[in-house]
Amino acid sequence: MRFFLQHRTIIIICSGAVAEWLEFSAYLYLAPRLAELFFPEQDPSTALISVFGLFAIAYLTRPIGGFIFGYVGDRYGRRLALTLSVLIMALATTGIGVLPTWNSIGLMAPLLLLICRILQGGAIAGEFTNAAVFMIEQGKGNPYLAGSWANWGANLGVAMGALITALVSLPGMPDWAWRIPFLLSCITSLLALWIRCRIQESPAFQPTAARELTPYRVLKELALQYKGSCLAVVLVGAFAGVSLYTGNMFWCSYVVSNGFFSQSQANVIASVDMGVEFIALPLMAVLAFRVGAKPIMLLGLLVTLLGAYLNFYMAQRGVTHISMLTMVLFALGVATFEAPMFKLLFDLFPAQIRCTGIALPWAVGLSLFSSPSPMLAQWLSGYYGWSGGVLCIALVSIAALFAIMIHTKLNRL
Numbered sequence: 001m002r003f004f005l006q007h008r009t010i011i012i013i014c015s016g017a018v019a020e021w022l023e024f025s026a027y028l029y030l031a032p033r034l035a036e037l038f039f040p041e042q043d044p045s046t047a048l049i050s051v052f053g054l055f056a057i058a059y060l061t062r063p064i065g066g067f068i069f070g071y072v073g074d075r076y077g078r079r080l081a082l083t084l085s086v087l088i089m090a091l092a093t094t095g096i097g098v099l100p101t102w103n104s105i106g107l108m109a110p111l112l113l114l115i116c117r118i119l120q121g122g123a124i125a126g127e128f129t130n131a132a133v134f135m136i137e138q139g140k141g142n143p144y145l146a147g148s149w150a151n152w153g154a155n156l157g158v159a160m161g162a163l164i165t166a167l168v169s170l171p172g173m174p175d176w177a178w179r180i181p182f183l184l185s186c187i188t189s190l191l192a193l194w195i196r197c198r199i200q201e202s203p204a205f206q207p208t209a210a211r212e213l214t215p216y217r218v219l220k221e222l223a224l225q226y227k228g229s230c231l232a233v234v235l236v237g238a239f240a241g242v243s244l245y246t247g248n249m250f251w252c253s254y255v256v257s258n259g260f261f262s263q264s265q266a267n268v269i270a271s272v273d274m275g276v277e278f279i280a281l282p283l284m285a286v287l288a289f290r291v292g293a294k295p296i297m298l299l300g301l302l303v304t305l306l307g308a309y310l311n312f313y314m315a316q317r318g319v320t321h322i323s324m325l326t327m328v329l330f331a332l333g334v335a336t337f338e339a340p341m342f343k344l345l346f347d348l349f350p351a352q353i354r355c356t357g358i359a360l361p362w363a364v365g366l367s368l369f370s371s372p373s374p375m376l377a378q379w380l381s382g383y384y385g386w387s388g389g390v391l392c393i394a395l396v397s398i399a400a401l402f403a404i405m406i407h408t409k410l411n412r413l
Contacts, residue, residue: 010149013131015192016086017153018160020124023093023185025161027055027117028249028374029267032256033169033178037101038110045382048257052250052375054110058117059371062125066363067215069126073355075213078134078202081355085127086196090189092119097182125363128154130355132342137204137351144285144293147342152281158244159274161185162252166267204351218356226357228406229348233358234365235396235403236341241370242396243334246389247308248273250374251315254381254389260318269323276331277338284339293340297404300337301397307333308393312386337400344407369396 027034035047042050073081095116102109131150136143161181168177222230252266261269288296307330314326349357373392380388 010135011195013082013135013149014153014156015188015195016082016127017131017150018157019086019185019188019192020089020120020127021154021157022161022164022188023089023096023182024120024124025158025249026165026181026185027096028245029162029165029252029270030169030178030181031249031253031374032263034113037103037178038113040102044257045378048253049375049378050110052378054114054117056371056375058114058121059367061118062121062367062371063360063363065122065125066129066359066361067219067356068122069130070356070359071213071215071218072126073130073133073359074218074353075210077205077207077210078130078137078355079196079199081126081130082134082199083193083196085123085130086189086193088119088123089127090186090193092116092123093182093189094186095119097179097186125366126359129342129345129359129362133346133355133358134202136343136346137202142286142289143343143346144288144340145282147346148281148285148339150342151338152278155274155277155281158248159271159278162267162271162274166264166271169263169267204354206352209352213352218353221353222357222360226349228410229357230361232348232403232406232410233345233361234368235399235406236345237362237365238369239396239400239403240338240341241366242373242392243304243308245370246373246377246392247304247311247330247334250377250389251311253374254312254377254386255315255323260315261320261323265320269320269327272324273327273331273334276328277335280332280335281339284336288340293344294404294408296340297337297400300333300335300339301400303333303336304330305333305394305397307331308390312389316386348407348410369399 031048031051032044035042035044035051039047039050069081069085072084096113099112099116100109128150131153132147135146135149138146140146164181164184167173168180248270252270255261255266256263284296284300307326310326311323311330314322345358346354377389377392380391382388384391
């Protein structure tokens with residue numbers, strides 16, 4: 001109980017991140033199985049592209065969720081935005097967990113799956129960045145570390161998603177076992193909702209000043225005064241999303257569909273990625289606080305590129321311990337870049353429009369670059385083999401480098 005009271009804010013924020021990202025990751029980790037269930041009339045490769053296509057289409061509506069939850073956070077308070085996002089995520093997750101498949105209702109199955117994915121995308125668009133903003137606004141200790149806790153919780157959720165999907169993919173599991181991660185995430189989301197209802201409002205939120213905010217005013221201010229800042233957020237969001245969806249989740253589907261590893265083996269290796277990031281994120285945040293964010297983030301980009309190259313290339317050998325080592329290298333690179341990123345984005349906007357200023361362009365970056373990346377990587381792998389995923393990660397690494405340059409130009413680093 002004493003531990004809970006001392007770390008109450010961190011636990012409250014991380015509980016929601018764990019719940020939301022557990023289910024969100026399960027969708028991609030189970031992509032080959034979902035392809036069989038919801039697109040059985042297509043060949044395996046086309047069905048897998050269809051599953052990734054639903055993922056991408058749902059993300060096109062994510063900027064709407066980012067704006068809605070960002071505006072709610074700026075106008076009505078961070079507490080309300082964080083609570084609503086968990087509630088909607090719980091409802092959508094339950095929907096997927098009980099959804100009939102193609103064999104039961106035909107075309108309605110993928111359509112209903114798409115609706116649930118749209119709701120999830122909107123909810124998580126408001127959860128992730130608002131949680132980071134809320135933590136930094138507490139103003140206690142290392143701001144890089146405070147901003148990294150939301151990412152830390154998300155990585156824990158993804159790691160749990162990888163491990164749980166590995167278990168439900170084992171031989172001998174019943175046909176309905178794919179539903180377990182979604183139903184489990186529903187339970188954790190409801191628990192997170194109960195905890196979130198007891199959260200205190202951020203000290204940076206000023207209700208009196210917030211009454212003057214209108215959606216038009218927020219959008220106008222972002223478009224006229226913070227174009228460079230919004231572009232930096234878009235590019236950083238693109239890197240964060242593609243490094244996860246392509247470097248980890250698509251990697252799982254790629255190695256399974258090509259017969260390099262079984263589903264369970266691939267998910268265990270992917271959980272190593274999240275486990276390393278889980279440990280490295282707070283350590284790199286402390287290091288960034290001591291030596292500065294810019295050199296840490298540049299180092300992270302270099303290590304990420306090297307790790308991605310080795311990860312996809314060495315996977316062809318089908319040796320578990322080698323792929324675990326290359327995944328560790330990739331994870332260290334991503335964690336090194338992402339540990340200080342939210343504090344830098346936080347400093348780009350005033351408190352009055354900070355939630356919208358980060359959530360909206362972040363969602364745009366994910367929609368334009370991250371969400372189609374598994375589908376693009378799958379298509380590229382048909383022409384270039386293992387290097388298809390590496391090309392996607394290389395492109396967003398260059399984009400992230402431009403984001404750092406924008407920060408430097410704005411004298412934010």
